[in-house]
Amino acid sequence: MTALLEIRDLHASVGDKPILKGIDLTINTGEVHAIMGPNGSGKSTMSYVLAGRDGYEVTGGDILMNGESLLEMEPDERARAGMFLAFQYPVELPGVGGMSFLRAAVNALRIEAGEEEIDQLGFVKIVREKAKLLGISDDMLKRAVNVGFSGGEKKRYEILQMALLEPTMAVLDETDSGLDVDALRIVSEGVNLLRDPGRAMLVITHYQRLLNHIVPDYVHILADGRIRKSGGKELALEVEESGYAGVDDAA
Amino acid sequence: MPELMMQPDLSAVTASGGVRGAALARWQKSGWPGPRAEAWRYTSLARLSDVDLAPATSLAGGLTGPGALAAAGINAHVIRFENGVVDPAGMSGLPGTVSVATLDGDEPAMAQLADLAPAGHPVSDLSLAVMNGGIVMDVAGAVETPVMLMFEGDDAGASAHPAILVRLAPGASIQIAEWHQSAVGLAAPLIGYDIAAGARLEQVKVQAEGAATTHLAATGVALGEGASIAGFSLSTGGALARLETHVAMQGEGADCQLSAIYMGRGAQHQDITTYMDHAVANCTSNQIIRGVLDDSARGVYQGRVHVAPDAQKTDGQQMSRALLLSRKAEADAKPELEIYADDVVCAHGATVGELDATQLFYLTSRGIPFETARAMLIEAFLIDTIETIENELLAGLLRPVAEAWLAGKETL
Numbered sequence: 145m146t147a148l149l150e151i152r153d154l155h156a157s158v159g160d161k162p163i164l165k166g167i168d169l170t171i172n173t174g175e176v177h178a179i180m181g182p183n184g185s186g187k188s189t190m191s192y193v194l195a196g197r198d199g200y201e202v203t204g205g206d207i208l209m210n211g212e213s214l215l216e217m218e219p220d221e222r223a224r225a226g227m228f229l230a231f232q233y234p235v236e237l238p239g240v241g242g243m244s245f246l247r248a249a250v251n252a253l254r255i256e257a258g259e260e261e262i263d264q265l266g267f268v269k270i271v272r273e274k275a276k277l278l279g280i281s282d283d284m285l286k287r288a289v290n291v292g293f294s295g296g297e298k299k300r301y302e303i304l305q306m307a308l309l310e311p312t313m314a315v316l317d318e319t320d321s322g323l324d325v326d327a328l329r330i331v332s333e334g335v336n337l338l339r340d341p342g343r344a345m346l347v348i349t350h351y352q353r354l355l356n357h358i359v360p361d362y363v364h365i366l367a368d369g370r371i372r373k374s375g376g377k378e379l380a381l382e383v384e385e386s387g388y389a390g391v392d393d394a395a
Numbered sequence: 396m397p398e399l400m401m402q403p404d405l406s407a408v409t410a411s412g413g414v415r416g417a418a419l420a421r422w423q424k425s426g427w428p429g430p431r432a433e434a435w436r437y438t439s440l441a442r443l444s445d446v447d448l449a450p451a452t453s454l455a456g457g458l459t460g461p462g463a464l465a466a467a468g469i470n471a472h473v474i475r476f477e478n479g480v481v482d483p484a485g486m487s488g489l490p491g492t493v494s495v496a497t498l499d500g501d502e503p504a505m506a507q508l509a510d511l512a513p514a515g516h517p518v519s520d521l522s523l524a525v526m527n528g529g530i531v532m533d534v535a536g537a538v539e540t541p542v543m544l545m546f547e548g549d550d551a552g553a554s555a556h557p558a559i560l561v562r563l564a565p566g567a568s569i570q571i572a573e574w575h576q577s578a579v580g581l582a583a584p585l586i587g588y589d590i591a592a593g594a595r596l597e598q599v600k601v602q603a604e605g606a607a608t609t610h611l612a613a614t615g616v617a618l619g620e621g622a623s624i625a626g627f628s629l630s631t632g633g634a635l636a637r638l639e640t641h642v643a644m645q646g647e648g649a650d651c652q653l654s655a656i657y658m659g660r661g662a663q664h665q666d667i668t669t670y671m672d673h674a675v676a677n678c679t680s681n682q683i684i685r686g687v688l689d690d691s692a693r694g695v696y697q698g699r700v701h702v703a704p705d706a707q708k709t710d711g712q713q714m715s716r717a718l719l720l721s722r723k724a725e726a727d728a729k730p731e732l733e734i735y736a737d738d739v740v741c742a743h744g745a746t747v748g749e750l751d752a753t754q755l756f757y758l759t760s761r762g763i764p765f766e767t768a769r770a771m772l773i774e775a776f777l778i779d780t781i782e783t784i785e786n787e788l789l790a791g792l793l794r795p796v797a798e799a800w801l802a803g804k805e806t807l
Contacts, residue, residue: 195756195760196760197756197760198752218759219759219760220759220760220761220762220763220764220768222760223759223760223761223762224762228760229760231757231760234757235754235756237754237758237772238775238779239774239775239776239779240771240772240774240775244771245761245771248758248761248763248767249761249763252762252763252767253762256762309761309762
């Protein structure tokens with residue numbers, strides 16, 4: 145069986161500074177993996193490298209999705225191949241209407257698949273249904289993308305995009321940051337609804353608390369650009385008790 | 396003649412005295428501005444030196460082109476100029492309290508236009524001197540039907556010199572659209588708007604001239620007590636375009652909203668130049684300027700605000716932002732505040748920037764192709780400016796022109 149995502153000895157730099165120093169990770173369809181790590185360990189760099197952001201340069205190794213290298217693909221090509229990144233800091237787009245943004249994204253996928261573009265009325269209906277599950281109001285949908293949204297609203301809006309784009313590989317970068325307990329619950333429920341045998345997720349987080357809500361199959365501890373330890377969900381609890389230093393020492 | 400470049404064929408000009416004769420004399424003395432003229436520092440007219448253009452004298456075709464569709468879309472009454480020559484068909488069947496007469500020969504009207512015209516601008520003198528006909532439009536009351544002034548023509552060897560005086564009587568109101576889409580060598584419209592006390596003009600201008608055309612517009616506006624203008628220009632066409640507007644606020648409580656978008660690609664040169672003269676107290680002027688420049692296009696915004704010593708409680712605002720889509724594109728902004736009164740609120744700001752890389756990444760990370768993402772962000776950059784146009788009908792004229800440019804189309 146071909147792995148959905150296979151990261152092989154990945155090295156990456158930002159500017160001249162090496163951040164990722166040899167990551168190996170294999171994720172199969174249907175699995176939920178968590179990557180935990182202290183600040184500066186390379187968590188966010190890893191999410192941007194997967195999505196293909198400019199300025200995050202891969203200096204060695206490879207990333208394969210469904211057996212094909214992502215390295216030569218632009219961010220939009222990766223997205224249409226099934227990669228999705230839920231941003232830690234969703235970007236405000238003043239002047240870009242929410243609905244036309246969502247529709248442009250869905251239509252890009254449909255065009256790639258050789259399907260007809262979605263009609264406006266049908267699309268509004270689908271968006272409203274999915275938005276309702278995430279507690280996103282019609283008013284929010286009408287606004288410019290992320291403009292005037294609270295921290296929690298921005299994160300819910302990320303999950304709404306994920307629900308509409310139905311990626312095969314979803315990377316959630318610190319989706320819990322800036323969320324209060326209630327918002328965390330709503331976002332986690334939204335994510336759990338999207339758990340699917342045909343989809344894998346990589347949940348990147350600093351804290352264990354998110355993993356109480358989105359329970360992973362595997363947990364990896366990232367420190368100084370390498371995966372120091374891998375295990376089951378109990379590894380997250382270990383971090384909670386002894387901190388990253390303890391885990392790192394044990395590695 | 397100093398600084399001699401392109402000269403019209405003066406033998407075809409019938410100006411022999413009066414206002415036109417005086418204008419011709421001024422033109423012959425000053426000619427085109429040279430490289431050291433401060434007002435033309437960023438915009439060189441050297442390209443006119445090699446061309447041999449003559450003012451057109453006759454009409455050829457009929458109403459055609461995208462402008463006609465646009466006019467039909469807003470049910471406008473059209474007054475058409477071809478190669479600068481007025482088509483008399485548009486001078487009858489006028490809506491409401493609008494009347495139109497020939498400008499040439501009406502000495503008081505021509506003198507009024509000469510007064511309104513931007514002082515020292517070459518087109519102010521040249522187009523008055525060599526105009527073929529020209530019109531004076533009087534608006535006596537509130538007019539519902541918009542009037543479109545349409546400037547067409549396909550004579551690349553012609554210079555077009557339409558001269559137009561529009562007078563709004565006290566309390567009158569009208570919507571006027573200027574549609575400039577020709578392939579003439581030089582388009583040099585001279586237009587004066589005299590807006591009397593309490594009158595209101597809602598005006599838009601589309602400049603979508605052909606790729607080889609030089610568009611030099613001289614527009615003068617006078618505002619009486621409590622009069623207002625809400626004007627908006629969209630400049631996308633021409634090889635070189637300069638839209639220069641001078642506004643004289645002569646009556647207290649006058650309000651001038653005058654915004655513009657310019658868009659350039661290839662080697663296009665786009666210039667928006669404005670002069671706000673706050674001559675009396677309690678007037679407001681507000682300008683939002685947006686520019687989008689690709690390839691090696693160049694954009695210029697010169698905005699001068701003059702506040703006279705007695706013009707207390709003046710509120711004058713200018714904000715210009717340019718977006719560069721290419722490393723070779725260039726934008727210059729020259730705001731000038733000349734304030735001689737002490738109790739005023741005046742501000743200007745100018746920024747030049749690129750598309751935000753983080754915003755582009757966010758859009759493309761959702762699968763949206765780069766070019767589409769780029770167009771979405773450019774549109775977003777322009778949209779709030781177009782949204783300041785209160786008149787939906789007129790705003791609707793501009794959106795397709797901007798969208799056609801964004802889609803990279805040569806014509807609409």
